[in-house]
Amino acid sequence: MNILFDNVDWNSTAGPHWFGRKLANHLHKNGHNINGTSLAEYQAQLSIVIASQRHHGLPLIQRLDGIYYDTLKNYVELNAPIKATYDIADGVVFQSGWSKMLVESQFGPAKNSTIIHNGADVDTIQNTDPATGLEIRFGRVLLVGSTRMALRDISRDLAKTFDTFRNIRERMIFFVSLEM
Numbered sequence: 001m002n003i004l005f006d007n008v009d010w011n012s013t014a015g016p017h018w019f020g021r022k023l024a025n026h027l028h029k030n031g032h033n034i035n036g037t038s039l040a041e042y043q044a045q046l047s048i049v050i051a052s053q054r055h056h057g058l059p060l061i062q063r064l065d066g067i068y069y070d071t072l073k074n075y076v077e078l079n080a081p082i083k084a085t086y087d088i089a090d091g092v093v094f095q096s097g098w099s100k101m102l103v104e105s106q107f108g109p110a111k112n113s114t115i116i117h118n119g120a121d122v123d124t125i126q127n128t129d130p131a132t133g134l135e136i137r138f139g140r141v142l143l144v145g146s147t148r149m150a151l152r153d154i155s156r157d158l159a160k161t162f163d164t165f166r167n168i169r170e171r172m173i174f175f176v177s178l179e180m
Contacts, residue, residue, distance in 0.1 A: 001032050001033070001043050002032070002034075003024075003032055003034055003035075003042065003043070003046055004035060004042040004044070004055065004058065006046065006051055006052050007049060007051065007052050008020035008021065008048050015065055015095075015118060016048045016065050019065075019095075020046075023046075023063075042055070042058055043058070043059075044060075044061060045058040045060045046063060047063070048063045049062070049063065049082060050081045051085040060089050062093070063092075064082070066099045066102060066103065067079045067083075067103050067106060067107075068082075069102065069106070079106070079107075083107050086103070086107050089111070090111065090112060091110070091111070091112040093113070093114055093115070094114070094116075095115070095116075095117065095118055096115060099115075100113065100115060
């Protein structure tokens with residue numbers, strides 16, 4: 001299948017764009033073509049959050065992480081372009097059950113939907129030495145995992161981890177994964 005990915009910043013690591021890139025890579029590995037050269041080549045359009053335009057004749061799938069819901073701001077206005085895509089989409093891929101519930105409470109039920117969680121880039125994580133972390137554009141990422149622990153235990157473990165690395169003079173980002 002030839003799939004037109006719309007509204008994806010291929011260089012961004014922001015949630016929706018990162019998901020789009022991972023999904024495109026996965027689909028490509030499974031024999032699908034992503035972003036060919038001619039509109040006539042496509043069988044579907046996948047728009048990340050907002051469709052930049054509707055390509056008539058192509059089923060439109062919207063990937064939606066969530067919507068704006070800040071009562072101190074005009075969230076209806078902020079959501080207008082997202083809702084416009086939602087209203088014309090043939091299907092919606094939600095990030096989570098929570099996202100689906102929130103969006104449908106504001107926009108109404110999706111015509112056709114599924115949930116695909118963002119997930120982790122397992123290949124990158126498995127090939128990363130936990131002692132050195134992962135090199136990124138602005139420094140290093142140290143992956144810290146914790147599972148089924150009381151909050152006081154998590155706090156104590158995180159304090160020990162930060163204390164261990166306090167003398168490192170480069171920028172470091174800690175990702176903490178909690179399963180509770």
